[in-house]
Amino acid sequence: MTTITHEDHHDHKPQGFLNRWVFSTNHKDIGTLYLVFALLMFFIGGAMAMIIRAELFMPGMQLVQPEFFNQMTTVHALVMVFGAVMPAFVGFANWMIPLMIGAPDMALPRMNNWSFWILPFAFTMLVSTLFMDGGAPAGGWTLYPPLVLQTGDSFIFAMFAIHMLGISSIMGAINVIATILNMRAPGMTLLRMPLFVWTWLITAFLLIAVMPVLAGAVTMLITDRFFLTSFFNAAGGGDPVLFQHIFWFFGHPEVYIMILPAFGIISEIIPTFARKPLFGYTSMVYATVSIAFLSFIVWAHHMFTVGMPLGAEIYFMLATMMISIPTGVKVFNWIATMWRGSMTFETPMLFALGFVVLFTIGGFSGLMLAIVPADFQYHDTYFVVAHFHYVLVTGSVFALMAGTYYWLPKWTGHMYNERLGKWHFWLSVVFVNVLFFPQHYLGLAGMPRRIPDYSPQFADFNMLSSIGGFAFGLTQLMFVYIVWKCARGGETATAQVWEGAKGLEWTVPSPAPFHTFETPPKIDDSVVAHGNHM
Amino acid sequence: MADQQVDPQTERKAVQRKANRRTLRRLILISIGMFGFGFAMWPLYEIFCDVTGFGGRGVQEVAADDIQHYQDQREITMRFDATVNSGLNWQFEAVDSAKTVQLGKLSVASYTSINISDEPVIGHAVFNVAPPEASLYFVKTECFCFTEQLLLAGEKKDMPVTYYISPDLPDDIESITLSYTFFKNIPATLAYNNAAKKEISNQPNPNNITTNDTRARGE
Numbered sequence: 001m002t003t004i005t006h007e008d009h010h011d012h013k014p015q016g017f018l019n020r021w022v023f024s025t026n027h028k029d030i031g032t033l034y035l036v037f038a039l040l041m042f043f044i045g046g047a048m049a050m051i052i053r054a055e056l057f058m059p060g061m062q063l064v065q066p067e068f069f070n071q072m073t074t075v076h077a078l079v080m081v082f083g084a085v086m087p088a089f090v091g092f093a094n095w096m097i098p099l100m101i102g103a104p105d106m107a108l109p110r111m112n113n114w115s116f117w118i119l120p121f122a123f124t125m126l127v128s129t130l131f132m133d134g135g136a137p138a139g140g141w142t143l144y145p146p147l148v149l150q151t152g153d154s155f156i157f158a159m160f161a162i163h164m165l166g167i168s169s170i171m172g173a174i175n176v177i178a179t180i181l182n183m184r185a186p187g188m189t190l191l192r193m194p195l196f197v198w199t200w201l202i203t204a205f206l207l208i209a210v211m212p213v214l215a216g217a218v219t220m221l222i223t224d225r226f227f228l229t230s231f232f233n234a235a236g237g238g239d240p241v242l243f244q245h246i247f248w249f250f251g252h253p254e255v256y257i258m259i260l261p262a263f264g265i266i267s268e269i270i271p272t273f274a275r276k277p278l279f280g281y282t283s284m285v286y287a288t289v290s291i292a293f294l295s296f297i298v299w300a301h302h303m304f305t306v307g308m309p310l311g312a313e314i315y316f317m318l319a320t321m322m323i324s325i326p327t328g329v330k331v332f333n334w335i336a337t338m339w340r341g342s343m344t345f346e347t348p349m350l351f352a353l354g355f356v357v358l359f360t361i362g363g364f365s366g367l368m369l370a371i372v373p374a375d376f377q378y379h380d381t382y383f384v385v386a387h388f389h390y391v392l393v394t395g396s397v398f399a400l401m402a403g404t405y406y407w408l409p410k411w412t413g414h415m416y417n418e419r420l421g422k423w424h425f426w427l428s429v430v431f432v433n434v435l436f437f438p439q440h441y442l443g444l445a446g447m448p449r450r451i452p453d454y455s456p457q458f459a460d461f462n463m464l465s466s467i468g469g470f471a472f473g474l475t476q477l478m479f480v481y482i483v484w485k486c487a488r489g490g491e492t493a494t495a496q497v498w499e500g501a502k503g504l505e506w507t508v509p510s511p512a513p514f515h516t517f518e519t520p521p522k523i524d525d526s527v528v529a530h531g532n533h534m
Numbered sequence: 535m536a537d538q539q540v541d542p543q544t545e546r547k548a549v550q551r552k553a554n555r556r557t558l559r560r561l562i563l564i565s566i567g568m569f570g571f572g573f574a575m576w577p578l579y580e581i582f583c584d585v586t587g588f589g590g591r592g593v594q595e596v597a598a599d600d601i602q603h604y605q606d607q608r609e610i611t612m613r614f615d616a617t618v619n620s621g622l623n624w625q626f627e628a629v630d631s632a633k634t635v636q637l638g639k640l641s642v643a644s645y646t647s648i649n650i651s652d653e654p655v656i657g658h659a660v661f662n663v664a665p666p667e668a669s670l671y672f673v674k675t676e677c678f679c680f681t682e683q684l685l686l687a688g689e690k691k692d693m694p695v696t697y698y699i700s701p702d703l704p705d706d707i708e709s710i711t712l713s714y715t716f717f718k719n720i721p722a723t724l725a726y727n728n729a730a731k732k733e734i735s736n737q738p739n740p741n742n743i744t745t746n747d748t749r750a751r752g753e
């Protein structure tokens with residue numbers, strides 16, 4: 001057995017593909033695995049989106065069967081939520097949290113290996129349901145009974161895949177919490193931690209609180225289908241609406257799981273390129289905590305139309321609107337950080353700015369949806385689709401792009417091609433709006449979501465949206481090309497990479513060596529980006 | 535071993551390892567607890583329904599001789615709704631879609647069912663009341679939903695509901711909808727047909743069906 005002192009001074013990577021990647025316990029390698037996997041899922045889910053937009057290009061049924069269309073919307077969402085966005089953020093957490101708090105690795109490296117390697121198996125199973133008798137689940141990613149219980153043979157495989165994803169997420173979250181609470185270098189007090197670390201700490205608690213609840217709901221679906229229980233079966237005294245309560249008790253915190261780490265990434269990038277410390281660091285931390293808390297008490301805004309008592313509708317409306325207060329604090333702080341800063345507009349900053357503007361539009365449409373009488377009109381229309389794609393694509397995905405460009409030189413040791421990066425941003429930002437902005441109008445005009453056909457008055461906006469969709473999809477191939485080229489070579493990156501960058505991760509060489517901070521770094525105010533010294 | 539002095543680095547790692555184990559244990563416990571909480575939402579929801587009358591839960595069943603008598607109360611509109619689950623081959627309708635009734639006065643709502651399949655079927659009705667809080671003031675003395683209903687092939691049956699609405703009904707409620715959904719009781723139907731015909735039924739095995747909304751109350 002290797003002793004602890006031995007580990008301290010060996011810095012070579014394990015030899016051989018199997019040892020290096022499959023048995024990896026190194027936070028950087030596991031981070032890379034997560035990120036590559038998420039990118040792959042982004043394209044699989046993206047291909048499904050292209051099928052959806054192709055069918056919706058014109059009114060009438062042209063390409064696919066309605067059943068298959070509904071399988072596409074369902075599996076697209078499941079793949080994007082659980083396969084692309086969430087694992088990508090876990091990849092960032094693995095790579096950056098130890099580097100940002102001066103820890104040698106994640107707290108529980110072996111569990112880290114497990115939590116990643118569950119994912120490829122879970123998704124192979126989930127995607128394989130497309131080829132089963134009766135097809136993949138087609139009742140929507142929200143898995144509402146009784147519809148979801150009518151899924152064919154693939155039902156149990158899809159449910160089992162979701163169980164595995166949940167276990168993976170919980171293990172990942174436990175690792176993040178243990179790392180942040182126990183592994184910080186001496187002097188890295190909680191209120192000196194970078195905001196990305198803070199947002200992930202809170203996200204991890206959200207994950208631990210709600211992923212098991214989803215597992216409970218899925219388990220009840222399974223027993224209702226196979227063991228004659230009647231949790232959600234009206235004929236047996238159950239209630240399908242109960243499922244919606246349980247699902248959204250998970251589901252609303254889940255959407256914050258997908259956005260809080262994005263807030264963290266943006267809060268790292270803007271100060272760097274504005275060359276000013278983050279405005280209102282402490283208020284950012286408190287805002288994040290309050291968003292997380294509020295996310296537990298607003299779930300029924302997804303089900304205003306199920307027939308709730310009036311008092312409940314009013315309560316959930318007001319509670320939901322309250323979330324915009326801490327969210328507004330964040331947007332204000334980002335803008336105040338830029339105020340009179342010496343800004344430059346490299347690709348990460350462009351994506352961060354795109355995030356601030358477009359995420360805010362998504363927040364506004366969310367606010368509109370929170371108004372009960374308005375939601376009766378908008379619910380289950382394309383307006384909801386537009387809302388959550390603004391917060392998730394121009395929100396979470398833009399933040400992931402921004403973060404990738406920002407830390408890529410640290411990961412690879414090379415600068416990416418800035419010219420191409422800017423092209424990638426501008427094409428993305430134009431086409432994503434061509435893709436999703438018309439969907440607001442479609443929704444307001446009454447076009448329902450998850451339906452493969454539509455009446456002719458919706459034709460023009462749908463065609464526009466589809467053109468935007470194809471162009472946005474193609475543009476993302478640039479991203480793969482830029483990242484690939486950067487991994488293979490390019491201008492050598494310095495340790496600090498960006499002129500205005502501050503924080504521990506910029507004190508190690510680029511590319512970051514396989515082992516870092518084996519002996520904890522000295523922390524003082526000159527290296528940390530934020531802190532209560534301000 | 536003996537000459538190895540305690541290196542502060544080594545000690546730090548040992549302390550961290552212990553702390554990590556403890557964090558792991560606690561967080562696993564929290565996860566298990568939250569898994570349980572998911573299930574606890576079921577009894578909590580039951581309580582919520584009982585208190586608010588949600589899901590028709592407030593409706594009281596009273597024997598006909600126990601009812602109170604009221605006079606000269608205001609009138610409201612009753613609406614009647616009838617739905618058949620897709621797994622049941624019956625026609626089921628409300629005779630009147632709406633009716634004006636006086637609060638506190640015993641009235642009869644009439645429904646009819648026809649079994650349009652070619653074999654005997656046992657059905658079971660589930661009801662709901664809208665707005666939910668109105669169910670707290672809803673009193674039934676007689677209802678076809680109290681028992682299982684057997685209809686022979688082609689048989690037609692009148693299904694009355696005797697009820698009154700308590701005069702305590704809040705003033706802002708001016709109309710109440712009473713809704714029934716008929717489900718097939720698959721195990722009971724199977725048992726009945728097996729006993730009657732003494733031969734293998736071609737009904738689906740209840741453990742093997744793909745849609746659960748057709749399943750009847752699991753006694």
Ligand code: HEM
Binds near residue numbers: 302320365370371
């Ligand atoms: C200002 C904050 C926000 C408010 C007030 C808000 C409000 C709402 C409301 C009321 C709905 C339900 C609409 C309906 O189905 O009729 C909804 C749906 C949704 N929101 Fe938000 N939202 C906010 C932010 C976010 C964020 C940050 C995300 C994710 C990153 C998000 C993701 C979603 C998703 C995925 C749905 C649709 C779920 C579905 O039915 O499939 N929202 N939002």
Ligand SMILES: [Cu+2]
Binds near residue numbers: 302
């Ligand atoms: Cu929500």
